[in-house]
Amino acid sequence: MQAERPWADLRINSERLNNRIHQLARIGALEGGGVCRLALSDEDRKARDLVCHWMKQLGLTVSIDRIGNVTGLRKGKTDSPPVMTGSHIDTVATGGPYDGNLGVLAGLEVIETLNEAGIETIHPLAVGYFTNEEGARFAPDMMGSGVHQGALDLDQMLAVRGIDGKTVGQELERIGYAGEQPVGQFYARRYIELHIEQGPVLEQRDIQIGAVTGVQGISWTEYSIRGISNHAGTTPMELRHDAGYVAAQIVVEARRLARDMGQGQVATVGQVEMIPNLVNVIAREARLTVDLRNMDEQRLQLAEKRLGRFIDEIATAEQVEISQRSLARFQPVHFDPAMIELVDSTAARLGLSCLKMPSGAGHDAQMFAPNCPTSMIFVPSQGGISHNIHEFTATHQIAAGANVLLQTLLHCATQEPD
């Protein structure tokens, strides 16, 4: 066995990876902790420059495509499509040092580890960072990887105007990252991405590695309820048409629905507004959003239907009007079963506990999933917190994830061509 995997005991250098993470986190660092590095800002440019510098130091061939995605390529024995890893280095306005950045820098650490060990792989290896994964400045999110994998149109995306009125194209030119590499033509042999979980599951269950099975389907709906405003003191309970009460029933039902359905169904009402929002006036209007997610499209549709039926019933019962508007609807993304198994078995081989789990958040990996065998590796997020200056993952947890990344990339890159 060992002869087949001469690199089985190879491990990344955790301190070196950690140093890169903290060096990168200084660009756009916020007072009091955290990072603000919105896509295509000056801070993003500085961070891009630093990562390009590291890529070149490691001997990678750097190319920049027309939407600003940057790829560092390490030659293999063959000229086949590369086994790829990567993520993003843009952040939300109050982000942390790990979201995205970890995946890119762990990729570089894998390269440096291979360089040091003098290992040549059969297939090339690529480390990429993709433009505007967060969508915090320009919508949609996962823009760079979407264009990269042909799911989004280049020209449309270049024309997208950000929250500050500037377009993606203008800003790419301004910061010098409007590359020449064509997009929608680069296909990876395999894609695997290391990312922090951004949720509490691994920490709560004390598990070191998540083998990500896919990305949940998302259904966002806004409900607007129109009742009748009236005096809180003088209106008997049975004569009310209370928009706020109906909104609250939906919130409570969303929880019940998710608990009843189980199997990973989640439901969240994060936004509720009442009009006129006064202590002693029955609300004449209420608006709320419902966020439903499931890995299974059929069950996600079932959740939507059940909620819809409930809403029809309560509208009739309280005699209010309820209108609805879809804010977002994405089908689930399923990662490749063999890649998921590879992450799981690699973690086991390294003596790490591992859980097969879906991702509740979107990631660049999902853009690769339709085109090549794809999976992700999750490491725990302290308190489940991310998109927050308190985002934190401990060094030993990062090392565990980066070693799984190293070993899975090596496995994929040393396989004979299919």
Added chain:
Amino acid sequence: MQAERPWADLRINSERLNNRIHQLARIGALEGGGVCRLALSDEDRKARDLVCHWMKQLGLTVSIDRIGNVTGLRKGKTDSPPVMTGSHIDTVATGGPYDGNLGVLAGLEVIETLNEAGIETIHPLAVGYFTNEEGARFAPDMMGSGVHQGALDLDQMLAVRGIDGKTVGQELERIGYAGEQPVGQFYARRYIELHIEQGPVLEQRDIQIGAVTGVQGISWTEYSIRGISNHAGTTPMELRHDAGYVAAQIVVEARRLARDMGQGQVATVGQVEMIPNLVNVIAREARLTVDLRNMDEQRLQLAEKRLGRFIDEIATAEQVEISQRSLARFQPVHFDPAMIELVDSTAARLGLSCLKMPSGAGHDAQMFAPNCPTSMIFVPSQGGISHNIHEFTATHQIAAGANVLLQTLLHCATQEPD
């Protein structure tokens, strides 16, 4: 019998009353309907001047007290304390023509009817309008009647600063209604006030007159819920500490509580706010208010206790912190049983349907209730709507109420001294 009540067939002049209502409503009239006549504003001054003018035309002796309450007195055969009626002529910012004004102008119409018929009563009659009943510009509401009846301190009230920074005292001086009559010394023999219901009960039950049994006790509490903000996609249902969900449970429980308790218990959540109020973020904080009302102090306390128990339970279940703050707490006011009966029997004698009912809103009458036998007469509000430019009560409904007022005032004012 007829000999004992030579005035039993006397009726008010509905057209004359209606004319005064519409004349007064032109002062502070809003484009598109409704009235804005905030207490002690220029519009209030003009309306006061007009009502004073009418009082003097009717031969009433006008006096103004130190908080600006205006009383018009009609002499009786004896010098005893007057049988009093009245209400207020200030409105909320988007008020209607009837709330308050009806009670004052119906009082004047009663006087004019008696003048025309040449009826002299044993006890004097008084018609008053009280300063700042609405509390829309200066808090608290029912300020003038409260000072008038010794429940509120004159100097404290004169120092109250309004939403525009000016004090009650300054504004009384400015509009020329800082009178010299001492306050807290004027006691009425009886007090009876005609008012629109401001609720839907009479209209819904197709009843012409409400004999008001008292004013509900009010309990206003603000609840602040502190949970944990987290990602809507990545946080399993069983690991959530969702402040918004807990707020919604309270809203739903408030309704259930009121329906379960019945017997006039009402409960309203008119105000809900969530933080950060985003589609895909579990709320870390939620604030809401609960408005509980009941005519029975014991049952109001029971409602408070039941809600308190529920809140303790759900705080534990969801592991969130809930703090509470009392915003207002008033015990119920009970009107005089004999006066309630008098309204009821008078309505019956006039061939009008009548319902004994509590008031869900506060009124000047409640300030008189501790000091003299008091009740109120309600007439229907179309759609239960008030504090709204669409406030409406039909002329025949107003006439019915004003005739009950005429006959009850006559009854009280022609009784031999106790």
